[in-house]
Amino acid sequence: MAAYFVTATGTDIGKTFVTAGLIRYLRGAGQPVNALKPVVSGYEPSVVETSDPAVLLKALGRQVSADEVASIAPWRFRAPLSPDMAAAREGRSIDFDKLIDFSRAAVKASTGMLFIEGVGGIMVPLQDKRTVLDWMAALNIPLILVVGGYLGAISHTLTALDVIAQRKLKVAAIVVSESERGTVELHDTVDSIARFSNGVEVVGLPRLPGGINEHPAFAQIAALL
Numbered sequence: 001m002a003a004y005f006v007t008a009t010g011t012d013i014g015k016t017f018v019t020a021g022l023i024r025y026l027r028g029a030g031q032p033v034n035a036l037k038p039v040v041s042g043y044e045p046s047v048v049e050t051s052d053p054a055v056l057l058k059a060l061g062r063q064v065s066a067d068e069v070a071s072i073a074p075w076r077f078r079a080p081l082s083p084d085m086a087a088a089r090e091g092r093s094i095d096f097d098k099l100i101d102f103s104r105a106a107v108k109a110s111t112g113m114l115f116i117e118g119v120g121g122i123m124v125p126l127q128d129k130r131t132v133l134d135w136m137a138a139l140n141i142p143l144i145l146v147v148g149g150y151l152g153a154i155s156h157t158l159t160a161l162d163v164i165a166q167r168k169l170k171v172a173a174i175v176v177s178e179s180e181r182g183t184v185e186l187h188d189t190v191d192s193i194a195r196f197s198n199g200v201e202v203v204g205l206p207r208l209p210g211g212i213n214e215h216p217a218f219a220q221i222a223a224l225l
Contacts, residue, residue, distance in 0.1 A: 003107045003114040004172060004225060005136050008146040009156040010121040014177030015146050016052045018205065018221070019117050020059040025218040027061065032112025035060060037073045038102060039094065039119040039126065042080030056117070074102060084125040096130045100138045107141065113225070116141075122160055133167060142172040144221070149189045149204075150179040157193050161200075171200045173224040175217075178207040 008015045019035055026033040035056045048054055053073040054064045062068055069076075075094055077086035087093050103116055116139070118124075118132045125131050136143060143164065147157040157174070164171060174197060178186045190204040201224050205217045 001107075001110050001112065001114070002225060003110060003116065003139075003141045004144050005116050005118060005139060005141050006144045006146065007118040007122050007132060007136060008120070009148065009153070009160045011124075013121075013146050013148050014175075014205070015117050016055050018144065018146050018175050018177060019115050020055050021205075021214065021218045022115065022222060023056065023059040024214065025222055026113055027059075029222075033060070033115070034106075034110060034112065035072065035115040035117065036103070036106055037117045037119075038099060039075045039083050040073045041077045041083050041086035041119060043073075043076040043078060052117070075099070082124050083119055084127050087127070094127045096127060096134070099126070099135065103135070103139055107139070115144075122163065133163065136164075136169060137167045140169065142170045142225075144173050144175060144225075145171050146175045146177055147193070148179045149176050149184060149186050151183050153179070153184075153189060154192050158196050161197065165198075171197075173221050174200055174202045175221060176202060176204045178205060180207060 006015050006019050023033050023035055037053050037056055040052055043051055049064055053069045057064050057068055077090060079086040079089045083094055107114060122133050123131050147153055176190050186204045186206060190202050194202040203217050203220045208215060
């Protein structure tokens with residue numbers, strides 16, 4: 001059994017894309033795998049098929065239904081905002097202790113590889129006093145850090161790595177997900193980050209055509225886990 005927390009330097013970087021790709025790769029290799037996306041904002045029930053939980057369920061080979069979505073994503077909010085803001089719009093809040101209990105129970109019950117996908121970036125607020133970083137620190141499982149390939153991504157990545165190191169969390173792999181209309185070559189971003197990654201492997205993932213999440217990079221990432 002192994003569990004990893006998939007996080008990122010910001011939103012819309014590629015966490016779900018990377019997680020789904022790893023799921024498909026591991027399933028193809030005959031390995032048991034499961035995934036959770038406990039907190040989701042910007043969730044619209046009328047278009048559930050394109051939601052992040054649906055993408056993960058499809059990769060897992062499971063049906064996309066209300067019950068299945070609820071089983072991997074209990075905290076769902078409509079507004080495309082940080083979870084604390086999105087929850088407040090609905091007169092709700094995230095009970096941090098329940099979130100930790102839910103995550104830990106999944107880790108304990110897992111018999112194969114488990115991915116817990118975060119929400120937004122590592123410092124996104126979950127409620128008044130807690131951020132995603134607090135969630136990761138409470139679980140204390142290795143991280144997969146997904147970063148962008150845009151101009152400025154190197155600084156954002158090194159800042160994230162410094163904050164993660166302060167909490168003494170382990171980063172299993174850094175994945176540079178090539179940004180749409182990026183002005184920096186992917187390999188240049190990978191090489192630059194690798195100089196400051198303190199030995200953590202940095203894998204470049206090119207932008208792939210819509211609907212495709214199979215690439216040799218997923219085998220590279222999986223080999224690091």
